[in-house]
Structure formats: structure tokens, C-alpha cells
Amino acid sequence: MQTLGIDLAAEPKKTGLAWVDWSGPKARVSNLAIGASDEELLHSMADADKTGIDCPLGWPRQFVAFITKHQDDHVLVEEGVAADWRRKLSYRETDLHVKRTVPGIQGLSVSTDRIGVTTMRCAALLSRLAAEGLPVVRTGSGPVAEVYPAASLVRWGFSHKGYKGSKGHGRRAQLVDELQRAVPWLDLGVYAADCKRSDDALDAVLASMTARAAARGLTEPVPAAAQEAATVEGWIALPRTGTSIGDLVSE
Template sequence: MQTLGIDLAASPKKTGVAWLEWSGGKARVSKLVVGAADDELVEAMATAHKTGIDCPLGWPREFVDFIVEHQDDHVDVDPGLAADWRRRLSYRTTDLYVKRAVPGIQGLSVSADRIGVTTMRCAALLSQLAARGLAVERTGSGPITEVYPAASLVRWGFDHKRYKGTKAQPRRNQLVDELQSAASWLELGEYEEDCRASDDALDAVLASMTARAAALGLVEPVPAGSQVAAATEGWIALPRSGVKISELAASG
């Protein structure tokens, strides 16, 4: 099995992409790049067994409805409900689910933070995939799934804090060491230094590992009451509670 992990950014320059080959109880990083244009990403996603994208696959339904209504009229809100109303406009059902399920995790708002620009790029990529006949299910049931590397780290027993940025290399080095100790079957090979030097590279590897978890059914299912929201807003593939990282390599 080949999984692909994409740490998507608004610009190609900061986009990390990792290919992992799974065989014989091991996972080998066969290719890792930081810097990928849209056509390269589409081609890679079209050939991978499962792709994990670190980027929202959609916007909150209530936010979309709000924008449409605002175009035609003014929107009135009961002052007593304003805070909760803004929260529902800002965060998707999956964002709120992950926040409740994973202590210490607070995702970005796709409708109120800069991640929205990256999501615009993602939407265009998904459209190109659909035009090629590749079914894109935002619930993650198809070959594409949304991932959140920080949440995956927590579920696998790692500290997700302070490993991002140019000044965070000491912590990133530690995290890579911890990851290799816990997952001795993971072969970073010539790309180990890239993971230590760049959080974009490391997140791409983590995204690819989460894609593997999703392919094996080792992620939390979409709750029955959230299926409709997941189909339009997207759903984060969250590794199941209690599943050990070693289970990723348990089968071929």
C-alpha cells in the first residue's frame, strides 16, 4: 500500500508531501518534498491508495448559509446568543468534535482564520480530482481524507506542542527521536534530516501515517448525527482512542 501525506499551504513553496510504502510490517518514506504545485499534487493524489490532507475540506454549513443570506439582506442575531452563534459560524462540526475528544487541541477556524486561504486552494485541488473521475468523499470514506497531525500525535501518545517553526528544531529533533523509538518500523532513510529541519516535512509524514490509519479503519467513525455535516464540511480522521501506533504496520 502507498499512502500520501500533504501538509497543504496556501503557496506551493510551503507545501510538504510525503509518500510512504507499507510492506512486510514496515513503512518506508520513498519520497519527501517541500514545495509542490497543484498539478503535482493532483497527480500524486490520483495514484496513491489513500491520501491524508492537513487542511479543512470545507466550511461550516451555517457560515455558508450566513454569507448567502447576508448578500441579500441584513442578519439579525439575539444578543444573548451571539457568542454561540459566532462559534457555530467559525467552527465545523468536526472541529468541535476533535476539541472535545482530544485534550489540548484547538483547531483553526476555516471561516475566520488564515487557514481559509489554504482551504480555497484545497477546494480547487478536489475539483480537479473530481474532473478526473476520482470520487472525493469529504467524510474520508474515499481515497482522500482530512487529517490533523497534532491530534494524531496526541492520540498516539506524543506531545504535540512546540515543534513548529524555525526556532523549534530542538523540540522537533526530540519528536523525531521519540517517533522513531516508538515506531521502529518507520524508515525515514535519507529524509530524516528533512523531518528534523522542517515541520512541513514532518507534518507531511504524520499526515501520510494518519492516511494509513484511515485506510485500515483505525480512526474514529463519523457519529451518526454528524454524517450530513461531514459530507459537506469535511471530517478529520482522528486515530481511535487506545489504538497503538504499532498497529499501523501490523498488516501488509
């Protein structure tokens, strides 16, 4: 089995792409690159058994309705606490679910933060993928799943803090070493140095590993009450509580 992890950015130069080959009790990072064009991403997603994309797959339904109403007419502000009303426009149901269930994790708002620009690129990619005949299901049940590497780390028992950006180089190198000690079955090979140097590279590998979890049924199912929202807004694949990172490989 081959999984693909994509740490998507608005521009190709910051987009990480990681292939992981899974065979029995072993896994190997077979390719890792930073700087992936739309064409490279589309070809890669079409070839992978399962892809994990670190990017929202949609926008909050209430935000879309709010913008549509504003375009056509005047909007009405809900009565009550203004912050509660804005929160419904800012965060998807999956974002709120992650915040409730994964300690210390607060995702970005796709409707009010710069990640929205990346999501525009993602939406265009998924539309092209669907047009080419690959089913795109925003709940993650198809060949593509939305992932959140930091949340996956927490669910697998690692700290997600402090590994991002140039200031996080030391912690990032430490985290890669921790991963290699905890999962000796994962062969990073020559790409270990890339993961220590770039959080885009490391997140792409973590995204690929989370894709493996989703493919093996080791991620949380979408709650029944959130099915409708997840179909439109997207849903983050979270490793299930009670599973371990070791469950990703077959004995």
C-alpha cells in the same frame, strides 16, 4: 500499499508531500518534498492508495448560510450569548468534536483565520480531482481524508506542543527521535533530517501515517448525528482511542 501525506499551504513553496510505502511489518518514507504545485499534487493523489490532507475540506454550514443571507439581504443575529453564535459560524462540527475529544487541541477556524486561504486552494484541487474521475468524499471514506497531524500525535501518545516553526527546531528534532525510538519499523532514511529541519516535512509524514490509519479502519467513524455536516464540511480522521501507532503495520 502507498499512502500520501500532504501538508497543504496556500502556496506551493510551503506545501509538504510525503510518500510512505507499507509492506508487512515495515514502512518506509520513499519520497519527501517541500514545494508542490497543483499539478504535482493532483498526479500524486491520483496515484496514491490513500491520501491524507492537512487542511479543512469545507466551511461551517452555518457560516455559508450566513454569508449567503448577507449577500442577498440583512442577517439576523441569534438571541443569546454572542460568543456562542459566533462559534457556530467559526467552527465546523468536526473542529468542535476534536476540541472535545483530544486534550489540548484547538484547531484554527476556516472561516475566520488565514487557513481559509489554504482551504480555497484545497477546494479547487478537490474539484479538479473529482472532474478527473477520482471520487472525493469529504467524510474521508474515499481515497482522500482530512487529517490533523497534531491531533494524531496526541492520540498516538506523543506531545504535540512546541514543534512548529523556527523556534520549534529543538523540540521537532526531539520529536523525530521519539518517533524513531517508538516505531523502529518506520524507516525515515535520508528524510529524517528534513523532518527535523521543517515542520512542513514532518507534518506531511504524519499526514501519510494518518492516511494509513484511515485506510485500515483505525480512525473514528463519523458519529451518526454528524453525518450530514461531515458530508458538506469535511471530517477530520482521528486515530481511534484504544489503537496504537503500532497498529499501522501488519504482523
